Amino acid sequence: MELAVWIVLLVLVPVIGLWTWNAASSQSSIHARLQEQDSRNKAAGVDESVLGQEDLRGVHGWLFRAGLRSPFAPMVFWLSTSLLFVLGLVVWSRLYSTGTIDLATDFIRSIPGGVGNVMVPFALAMPWVLIVVLSLVPMLVVRSIRRKRVLEIEQDLPLLLDLLNTLSRAGVGFDAALDRVLDAGSPDRPLAKELRSFQADNLAGRSRIDSLRRLMRRVEVPVFSTFVSAVVQAEQVGAGMGETLRIQAKEMRTRRREKASAAAMAVPTLLVVPMVVGFLPGIFVVLLGPMIFQAFGAMGQTMRGVTGQ
16 A cells, blocks of 8 residues: 555646646746836836736636736745645555554444444545645645635725715826825725726836726726626726716725624624523523522431431
């Protein structure tokens, strides 16, 4: 068994290394070809991270939308996944070579009542589950980063819409209002960075509609996509941007109110478990404790009368 595992490792590691080197080489060549264009547009304030990112499919697009926009991010992701998979195989091999799995299965089989026979398949599957869990760690980390990014965008969007709506009512244009809002806010927030990329696309000579569509593809958050689609539609049909922003701000406030109402309605359900765990044992002790004490006292007197002691 151990020999077979090491043979698999000797075959798998060179293949993974060759594939990683090939992917890194292709990414480096693409980055080198885009470097000349980056230097020409850098004077216009174009963000280098948004160039050459039209194809946002697969793992590359998933990492890009999570904010991991280095050209070597896919390589690092696949390399870490492969290394953790190999680590899981090594642990699996050690568990079988040292007899830990056999010892655990023998101990489980010794449980009386037939329960051990039911639990043996779970014990045999645990090493394979460990391999799968270790291999999924990079994916879970990226997923957590993506969720945090989406949450921050959803938190910043209502305030952005309200400010843009207020400035548009004051007669400020969309681009000027967006620039003022971004200057007043924190530049480290994901939404601010994406909107700066949108401004960079405009400075690079792209149309506003094309820049907005690229922005929507890069972010891919449903609430933000709804806002961008409304702005694109207003730009295409020639509708007033101020009215569009007013409607979007109103809808966003309504959506936030409904979300808050749903969260408030879910509070009683969420409080059931803390109440059962924290309050009911104390209530039972206070209410039933004296009754149980009196019952045991009466039972003790009865038993003493029967035995004559």
